[in-house]
Amino acid sequence: MQVLTPEMMKKCDQATIKAAYPEILLMESAALATAKMAEEIIEKEISFEYKSELKLSFLIGQGNNGGDGLAAARILKNWGYQPQIVLTCSPSELSGVNALNFKLAVLNKIEIYQFEQLKTKEFISLIKQSDLIVDALLGTGIKGQIRGSVKSIITLINQQLVKKPLTLAVDIPSGIIAANGNLAGDALKADYTVTMAAYKRGLLLYPGKDYAGKIKVVEIGIQSETIQENSDQLKVFNQQEAKKSLPVRKNNSHKGSFGKLALLAGSPGMTGAPILTAKAALKGGLGLVYLLTAAEIAEMTAAQLPELVSVALPSQAGLIKETAAAKILKFTEKVDLIAAGPGLGQDKGVKTLIENILKESSLDLILDADALNVISDLELLKNYKGKLTLTPHPGEMAALTGLSIKEINNNRIDIARKFAQKYQLNLVLKGAATITAAPDGRAYINLSGSNGLATAGSGDVLTGLIAALMAQESDNFRAAALAVYIHGRAGEFAAQANSDYAMIASDIIANLKKVYQELQ
Numbered sequence: 001m002q003v004l005t006p007e008m009m010k011k012c013d014q015a016t017i018k019a020a021y022p023e024i025l026l027m028e029s030a031a032l033a034t035a036k037m038a039e040e041i042i043e044k045e046i047s048f049e050y051k052s053e054l055k056l057s058f059l060i061g062q063g064n065n066g067g068d069g070l071a072a073a074r075i076l077k078n079w080g081y082q083p084q085i086v087l088t089c090s091p092s093e094l095s096g097v098n099a100l101n102f103k104l105a106v107l108n109k110i111e112i113y114q115f116e117q118l119k120t121k122e123f124i125s126l127i128k129q130s131d132l133i134v135d136a137l138l139g140t141g142i143k144g145q146i147r148g149s150v151k152s153i154i155t156l157i158n159q160q161l162v163k164k165p166l167t168l169a170v171d172i173p174s175g176i177i178a179a180n181g182n183l184a185g186d187a188l189k190a191d192y193t194v195t196m197a198a199y200k201r202g203l204l205l206y207p208g209k210d211y212a213g214k215i216k217v218v219e220i221g222i223q224s225e226t227i228q229e230n231s232d233q234l235k236v237f238n239q240q241e242a243k244k245s246l247p248v249r250k251n252n253s254h255k256g257s258f259g260k261l262a263l264l265a266g267s268p269g270m271t272g273a274p275i276l277t278a279k280a281a282l283k284g285g286l287g288l289v290y291l292l293t294a295a296e297i298a299e300m301t302a303a304q305l306p307e308l309v310s311v312a313l314p315s316q317a318g319l320i321k322e323t324a325a326a327k328i329l330k331f332t333e334k335v336d337l338i339a340a341g342p343g344l345g346q347d348k349g350v351k352t353l354i355e356n357i358l359k360e361s362s363l364d365l366i367l368d369a370d371a372l373n374v375i376s377d378l379e380l381l382k383n384y385k386g387k388l389t390l391t392p393h394p395g396e397m398a399a400l401t402g403l404s405i406k407e408i409n410n411n412r413i414d415i416a417r418k419f420a421q422k423y424q425l426n427l428v429l430k431g432a433a434t435i436t437a438a439p440d441g442r443a444y445i446n447l448s449g450s451n452g453l454a455t456a457g458s459g460d461v462l463t464g465l466i467a468a469l470m471a472q473e474s475d476n477f478r479a480a481a482l483a484v485y486i487h488g489r490a491g492e493f494a495a496q497a498n499s500d501y502a503m504i505a506s507d508i509i510a511n512l513k514k515v516y517q518e519l520q
């Protein structure tokens with residue numbers, strides 16, 4: 001499913017209206033979907049005897065988001081509810097379809113208040129008594145910081161209410177910028193969001209994602225071709241996508257059928273990282289893992305995981321010698337893919353090794369953690385002969401691009417995509433709302449995960465999973481996106497079993513089986 005910017009959404013609206021779909025009809029569809037969602041929420045969350053006893057309060061802004069709200073209130077009134085409306089402007093300031101929907105609200109005898117004419121106390125008491133708030137203050141048309149009545153309403157609700165009523169946001173929580181998920185000063189937190197036609201970026205990026213609650217995308221009459229034509233190949237990776245992408249495993253297989261991985265990882269003091277990666281790769285379905293690591297730790301790491309084949313690299317005092325490069329390249333002739341980085345350290349030998357692999361190999365190659373940190377010449381990435389995948393967290397991405405971590409997080413979608421296209425590689429930009437970007441411009445925002453995934457070793461597990469899925473699926477981009485999804489979903493299961501506080505990276509691996517069982 002597509003993810004849009006406000007500009008793309010506007011183009012979709014305009015194209016639909018131009019193709020003879022009247023604007024009022026689009027709004028009516030949006031309103032009907034909103035009313036249906038409100039009714040679903042009421043039935044699920046509130047115990048009541050008569051519809052008419054419920055207090056449904058609609059907060060209405062001056063633009064079309066407010067228009068959706070006005071029409072939804074009218075529909076609910078016709079279904080037997082008693083909605084009330086709080087208007088942020090005077091009725092004379094409404095125009096076009098909004099003015100018409102206001103007239104219809106009056107005609108249907110809906111109780112209407114103007115915010116400016118209410119005393120603060122009256123407004124607060126009205127909100128406090130509400131069973132459900134429908135937030136139709138601001139949608140994709142927000143410009144600048146929140147101001148005027150809209151700001152007063154958001155501030156009052158956020159500052160004066162200890163317990164906020166159940167809230168349904170129309171299209172996007174008011175105050176969240178649809179283009180990037182940032183706050184326009186402040187925003188109204190929703191329990192649910194009903195969003196029109198497609199996801200908006202701001203619903204899936206933080207902090208916006210935290211404000212949106214449970215999101216439902218509803219169809220309002222805009223054709224999927226129109227959305228396709230006016231969008232940029234950015235999609236969500238959800239369970240549906242994961243089910244579609246799960247590689248089929250043939251029965252007449254042997255361990256070579258599911259890939260052989262050369263894992264270049266670990267150093268003295270960091271012997272756990274390679275084990276997490278190797279274990280995640282094997283549990284992810286990969287056939288065979290060779291761990292290539294410093295001679296001093298080769299034996300002890302092998303002892304931690306019996307399924308592992310450990311290969312000692314020439315080293316001195318635990319540091320891999322620069323001469324190990326030739327041995328590794330020779331060795332990799334018998335594997336299908338290479339993953340390098342977890343716990344590898346960043347000394348000179350490691351840098352030489354990674355540069356040599358980038359210059360000489362043509363296998364599928366995944367670079368993570370320290371293998372990313374030692375790269376100084378980005379041309380090596382561009383010129384790599386095989387298919388390359390990088391898995392930086394924002395800090396590593398900052399080092400690769402010269403941007404700050406803040407800049408990366410403020411624009412993670414576009415930065416990830418540009419980098420992937422410029423250097424012709426797959427890029428997994430980790431962090432909350434992981435982005436997977438392909439060299440051809442495709443990109444996914446991942447929807448699975450929980451904050452418990454922000455734990456030591458979580459990235460090492462992801463690298464192993466990416467290797468596992470790549471070994472089993474021919475489209476490396478899809479494999480990486482699927483691995484990110486599975487990692488996140490396993491994290492959700494791990495959090496359910498242990499809590500977000502108490503889960504560790506091994507718990508993610510322990511819960512992979514549940515994800516595979518769910519997807520099969």
Ligand SMILES: NC(=O)C1=CN([C@@H]2O[C@H](COP(=O)(O)OP(=O)(O)OC[C@H]3O[C@@H](n4cnc5c(N)ncnc54)[C@H](O)[C@@H]3O)[C@@H](O)[C@H]2O)[C@H](O)CC1
Pocket residue numbers: 009013026027030061062063064065066067068137138139140141142143144145146147148150151170171172184196197220222
């Ligand atoms: N296909 C669709 O998605 C449809 C969407 N609809 C709904 O329309 C809104 C977008 O409507 P638009 O009129 O463009 O903008 P808004 O209502 O979001 O806001 C404009 C309105 O708000 C005032 N305003 C702007 N910025 C601020 C601010 N920072 N502080 C206070 N006030 C602000 C401005 O003056 C305007 O009056 C979309 O989200 C959907 O909900 C259609 O109805 C159906 C098709």
Ligand SMILES: [K+]
Pocket residue numbers: 065135136137138139169170171172173174
């Ligand atoms: K809204």
